[in-house]
Each structure stands twice: as structure tokens, then as C-alpha cells.
Amino acid sequence: MTAADGAPAGRGRGRRPGGPDTRGQILAAARHSFAGKGFGATTIRAVAADAGVDPALVHHYFGSKDDLFLAALEIPVDPRRLVPQVFEAGLDGAGERLLRLFLSVWEDPHARLPLLALVRSSLGREGDESLLRQGILRMILEPIRSALPTDEADHRMQLVISQMSGLVVTRYLLVLEPLASMPREDLVAWVAPTLQRYLDAPLPRERGVASSAGPGASG
Amino acid sequence: MTAADGAPAGRGRGRRPGGPDTRGQILAAARHSFAGKGFGATTIRAVAADAGVDPALVHHYFGSKDDLFLAALEIPVDPRRLVPQVFEAGLDGAGERLLRLFLSVWEDPHARLPLLALVRSSLGREGDESLLRQGILRMILEPIRSALPTDEADHRMQLVISQMSGLVVTRYLLVLEPLASMPREDLVAWVAPTLQRYLDAPLPRERGVASSAGPGASG
DNA sequence: GTCTATAGACGGATAGAC
DNA sequence: GTCTATCCGTCTATAGAC
Structure with a gap:
């Protein structure tokens, strides 16, 4: 939203005489580093070097390192608007629609880098100050939960999240290859049934009372 | 297996007199910090303070910070021995057995802290130097893959890993509550069928040729 | 607008006293 | 075996020259 693009992508080498999109260059380099190395391992100096500018310029444009991080997190999608659409047509097939939404967002480079930056940085630290917790997770969890009918909505939602976050990590x-290069349709065919089962399968058993395996698992 | 155990667990113990378990104290504090904050955010000084000793002692016992990290990673289980056992009895019910093994390891505090340290630190950095990649992941992936019959072993194995790593992240x-506190049996009832499906379900479709959704997913 | 110079803080690692 | 004192490096951030 800020100045993510407008620049001809890639990091142009050489010196820009007048005053081209220096800010955009810096932002792109920052996104790349935050996404790849997380917050802590990213240095202003490295970002500046990568963008071909002076470290002081970074501060000039963005202020502190925290401000730069926030600027790099601008994500071109709003889960609070998209996720409810998945459930508007009912629970039937919602697993597949949710997965397709998930994939379409993550396959988009404009969205992937900021998301990776957020995930990578958040997973590095523990506790409640985690941005991932308060941010995206809430924006995704709440819409899913509110769309589920049963009182087991919390469990179902988080099981769905567990499979999707597993895809984030591995893919x-x-x-991980070959999963990272698996065609979208194949992934949908494999994983959508899992999500659908978490969303609407009957409870395997009243929870908390079973002392042996639930009936869902064979053997 | 350097000195991971031998100490009576917890970090409150130890004789104070001449030569108590200072080394163990330091190691416990290090594990705690690495598991909670990852490698980068962990400082020798903080570990020393947490253990109630001088920073120099840490270096005296363990050498560099890298050495300390490696010492903290001593994991009291060997996946290369345990995972094959899961598949010895055949593919039937292997999903549940694998999940139970997974849970029993992660629910054990002695194993969870080093594992968390490894995962948290590895996820913070990108690329091939990742310890997670070369270490545990290989130790777990390979045994699973070699136990699978079909030529789709790679895909199946990584789908299994995707669900399990998703549990690592969320639980x-x-x-995430209430998933983090979900009783083991409930989790088995919910997730084991997923793993089993990834392990032995017929292929949704020949991969790479489908241009529409596979048959496994409704809608 | 862009860069030089530097202040100020922090953390890893070492030498050596007790 | 344990601690004090310190060196050295890296980083964020700022002030100010061109």
C-alpha cells in the first residue's frame, strides 16, 4: 500500500542521479531481509547496502528499525474481508475454498514477502508480545470461528489453522521439496479434505472422557 | 549425550558446597532461553544471570555461544530408532502410532525444550544452513520415507510432516488455546486420520496433469 | 536529498586475580 | 572453580556537512 511497487521490481544496480524511488528500493530490500532472516538478524546497514544507499537514508525515510518493520508489513490483502466470503456459501466445500484463498495469497509475491517477514519474526520470539498472535492470527482466526456453528468451533478452527500453518512452514x-513445488491443484486435492473434515466432521468422541483411541483412527 | 541428564531434573536442586551442578544450572538456563527466544535473542549474560553465575563461567564450561547451543540441543530421544518402529507393524494404523510417538516426545519436558530451541532458532533463519533441515528433519523424514511403498513417498511423507509441524507451531x-491443552486422546482422534490418509490414501489424481480440482475435494 | 562522522549501548570473548 | 575487569566488535540512531 505504501510504496511496495511502482519500482520496476528487482534491485537496480548503479547510481540513481536524480531522486528515483529510493524509498521503494529500501522498502523492497527491507522486506526481503525481514522475510528471510527475521527481525533480529536484519540490520539497517545490510538493508541499506542491499538497496545501494547509505544507512542514514533508511532512518531518514522510515525512522526507527521498528518503523521500517511496520512499513515492510503492509500486506495487500485483508483477511477480515476475504475469509468471511469463504463461508458465505455455507460450510459445504468451505475447506477447499479456504485452502484456495490461502494458496492464492501465499503464491502472490507481493503478499508472500510481508507474510514471511511477519511469520519468521514472530516465531523467533515467545510470549504475548508476538505480532503474529495479535495480528494476522486474530484476523484469520476470528472470521473462521464466527462462521462455524457448533460449540466445538474453537477446536475445529485451530485444527484448520494447524494444517495451514504447517503448510506455511514446510512449503x-x-x-521442502517436492512439496514446495507441488502444483496448486494437487495440493488442494490432498489437503482440502483434511480441512473439510476439521470443519464439519462429527466429533470423534466426547472429549475428555475417552481413555482409548477415538473411533476415527483405525488400529 | 554429553551431560543432558545425570542431574536430578529441575533447576532448583544441586548441592551448593564445593562443586555443585553449576554446569547443569547453566545448561538448563540456556535451554530455557534458546527454546523461548531462539539463538539470536539469547545472550550469554542473560543465561548466566538466570543461572545465578558469572558470564565468564559460561564460557569456562562451554566455550563459545555456538558450543553452548549445541550442548543445549542434546535430545534424549533418537528418531532414527523410534520412527522405524512405528512402521514395523505395517502401514495400517501407522498414522496413529506415529502421532502418539510424536506427542509422547513433545509432551516430555526433557525433550520439548531442546526441540523448541532447535525449531525456534532454525525457523529464524533461512536457507540451507538451517539446523532444522540438516538435523532433526532428516532424521525424521528419511525413516518415514523409507517405510512408504509407493513412488509418491516423498509427497506423502511431506504432507505428514506438514500436519505435524503445524501442530508444533500451534500447540x-x-x-494456541484450547488446542494447546487438548487432551492427547482427543488430538489423536482428530489428527490421526489425517496422517493415515496422507500415508495410504489412493492418489487423488495423477499429479501435474489435472487442471481442475481433484476428486478428493468436494465442490 | 544524500552522505560523513560519531555518539551511545550491548554483547561475545579473554586475561588474570582470588 | 569462580569472579572482576576489560577489549573489541557490531549495531541503532543522531547531528550536521555538502
Whole structure:
């Protein structure tokens, strides 16, 4: 939203005589570093070097390192608007629609870098100050939960999140092959049923009373 | 297995007199910090303060910060021995057995802290130097893969990993409630069928050729 | 607008006294 | 074996020259 693009992508080498999109260059470099190394391991100096400018310029444009981080987090999608649409048509097929939304967002480079920056940085630290907790997670969790009918909404929602966050880790963060390169349709075919089951499958058993395995698991 | 155990667990113990378990104190504090804050955010000084000793002592016992980290990673289980056992009895019910093994390891405090340290620190950095990649992941991935019959072993294995790593993130790293407190049996009832499906369900479709959704997903 | 110079803080690591 | 004192490096951030 700020100045994510407008620059011809990539990091142009050489010196820009007048005053081109220096701010955009810095922001792009910052996103790249935050996404790849997290907040702590990212240095203003490295960002500046990567953008081909002086470290002081970074402060000049963005203020503190925290401000730069926040600027780099501008995400071009709003989960609070998109997620409810998934459930508008009912619970039937919602697993697949949710997964498709999830994939379309993460496959978009403009969205992936800020998201990676957020995830990578948040996973590095513990506790309640986590941005991931208060930010995106709430923006995604709440819409899903409010769309679920049963009193088991919390469990179902978080099971869905567990599978999706697992995809984030393996496919986008660790880039495990061949899963990272698996075509979208294949992934949908494999994983959508899982999400759908978490969303609307009957409870395996009254929770808290079973002392042996639930019936859902064979053997 | 340097000196991971031998000490009577908890960090409150130890004789004070001549040569108490100072080394153990330091190691426990280090594990705690690495598990909670990752490698970068952990400082020798903080570890020393937490253990109630001088920073120089840390270096005296463990050398560099890297050495301390490696010492803190001693994990009291060996996946290369345990995972194959899961598949010895055949693929039937392997999903549940694998999940139970996974849970029993992560619910053990002696194992959870080093594992968290490893995961948290590895997720903070990108690229091939990741310890998670070369270490535990390989130790777990390989045994699973070698136990699978089909030529789709890679995909199946990584889908399994995606769900399990999602549990790591939501249950043990972010500690999302109520999932983090969900009884083990409930979790097995919910998630084991997912793993089992990834392990032995027929292929949703020949991969790479489908241009619309696979049959596994409704809608 | 862009860069030089530097202040100020923090953390890893070492030498050596007790 | 344990602690004091200190060196050295890196980083954020600012002030000010061109």
C-alpha cells in the first residue's frame, strides 16, 4: 500500500542521479531481509547496502528499525474481508475454498514477502508480545470461528489453522521439496479434505472422557 | 549425550558446597532461553544471570555461544530408532502410532525444550544452513520415507510432516488455546486420520496433469 | 536529498586475580 | 572453580556537512 511497487521490481544496480524511488528500493530490500532472516538478524546497514544507499537514508525515510518493520508489513490483502466470503456459501466445500484463498495469497509475491517477514519474526520470539498472535492470527482466526456453528468451533478452527500453518512452514518457510513445488491443484486435492473434515466432521468422541483411541483412527 | 541428564531434573536442586551442578544450572538456563527466544535473542549474560553465575563461567564450561547451543540441543530421544518402529507393524494404523510417538516426545519436558530451541532458532533463519533441515528433519523424514511403498513417498511423507509441524507451531510454539491443552486422546482422534490418509490414501489424481480440482475435494 | 562522522549501548570473548 | 575487569566488535540512531 505504501510504496511496495511502482519500482520496476528487482534491485537496480548503479547510481540513481536524480531522486528515483529510493524509498521503494529500501522498502523492497527491507522486506526481503525481514522475510528471510527475521527481525533480529536484519540490520539497517545490510538493508541499506542491499538497496545501494547509505544507512542514514533508511532512518531518514522510515525512522526507527521498528518503523521500517511496520512499513515492510503492509500486506495487500485483508483477511477480515476475504475469509468471511469463504463461508458465505455455507460450510459445504468451505475447506477447499479456504485452502484456495490461502494458496492464492501465499503464491502472490507481493503478499508472500510481508507474510514471511511477519511469520519468521514472530516465531523467533515467545510470549504475548508476538505480532503474529495479535495480528494476522486474530484476523484469520476470528472470521473462521464466527462462521462455524457448533460449540466445538474453537477446536475445529485451530485444527484448520494447524494444517495451514504447517503448510506455511514446510512449503514457504523451509521450502521442502517436492512439496514446495507441488502444483496448486494437487495440493488442494490432498489437503482440502483434511480441512473439510476439521470443519464439519462429527466429533470423534466426547472429549475428555475417552481413555482409548477415538473411533476415527483405525488400529 | 554429553551431560543432558545425570542431574536430578529441575533447576532448583544441586548441592551448593564445593562443586555443585553449576554446569547443569547453566545448561538448563540456556535451554530455557534458546527454546523461548531462539539463538539470536539469547545472550550469554542473560543465561548466566538466570543461572545465578558469572558470564565468564559460561564460557569456562562451554566455550563459545555456538558450543553452548549445541550442548543445549542434546535430545534424549533418537528418531532414527523410534520412527522405524512405528512402521514395523505395517502401514495400517501407522498414522496413529506415529502421532502418539510424536506427542509422547513433545509432551516430555526433557525433550520439548531442546526441540523448541532447535525449531525456534532454525525457523529464524533461512536457507540451507538451517539446523532444522540438516538435523532433526532428516532424521525424521528419511525413516518415514523409507517405510512408504509407493513412488509418491516423498509427497506423502511431506504432507505428514506438514500436519505435524503445524501442530508444533500451534500447540507448542504459539501455545494456541484450547488446542494447546487438548487432551492427547482427543488430538489423536482428530489428527490421526489425517496422517493415515496422507500415508495410504489412493492418489487423488495423477499429479501435474489435472487442471481442475481433484476428486478428493468436494465442490 | 544524500552522505560523513560519531555518539551511545550491548554483547561475545579473554586475561588474570582470588 | 569462580569472579572482576576489560577489549573489541557490531549495531541503532543522531547531528550536521555538502
